[in-house]
Amino acid sequence: MNRRQQTNRFYKTGFFIVLTILMIILSILLIGAIRLFGNVASDPRERPTTNSENEELLSFQMTLDQSNLLLDNLLEEDIPFYFYLAEDGVYLEGEVDAVLSSIDVAMRFEPTVQEDGSLLLEADNLSAGFLSISPETALRMFNQIAELPEWIYLYPSEEHVVIDLRMIEELEPFGLRFNDVNLSEDVLDISLIQ
Known part of the structure; x- marks a missing residue:
């Protein structure tokens, strides 16, 4: 018993x-x-309006390797993702913490130079490990986990990113603007402006 x-x-x-x-x-x-x-707040950080008719002081061209080196130096080390340029597009790669592990997220963007000299990156392709998530969700996650430099603007609902080199504080009173981006020809045409 x-x-x-x-x-x-x-x-x-x-x-x-x-x-x-x-x-x-x-x-x-x-x-x-x-x-x-x-659900992350969908209000993106607004870009300040600047004069797009600034005086051009110097124009120069960079290769993809030189541009990637410049991006590496401009981005802070504590950002959990990185941008790089390749012949077939601009890439954003990083890790997002999940429940028991982290998820590798890679997005490809198609670059377009805007009239104001900023670079519009429209989401073209996304891979997120084994998960099926939208570019909007991925951009929201990146926006939530990273404190971005003042010259990178994420717009999750529009599924694009804007890089505005005129907003780099370290260059004030000067700025940089994109004139042309031709990745297949390995050329970025950039101007130093005042």
Whole structure:
């Protein structure tokens, strides 16, 4: 009889231990899903309006390698993603923390020079590990986890990024503007403006 009571107590204890472990795992998954796919404020940081008719002081051309070196030096090290230019587009790659691991996210953008000299990057392709997420969701996650430099603007709902080199504080009172971006020809035409 005593042995039977010990066996029943063992099963009851085991049941509650397994139930507790399952509740903890379920809670972690729920918190992770809320954190990963939670609704982030959709109001992007607004770009200040600047005079697009600034005086051009110097015009120069850069190759993709030189541009990537410049981007590496301009981006802060604590940003969890990086931009780089290739012949087939501009890439944004990084890691997003998920529930039990991190997800590698890579986006490809098609660059277009705007009239004001900024570079509009329109999302063209996205890969996010094994997950199926939209470029809008990926940009929202990047916007949530990173403090961006003052010259990078993410617009998740429009699925694009704007790089405005005129806003780099370290260059004031000068700025840089894009004149032409031809990645297939390995040429970026940039002007120093005042």
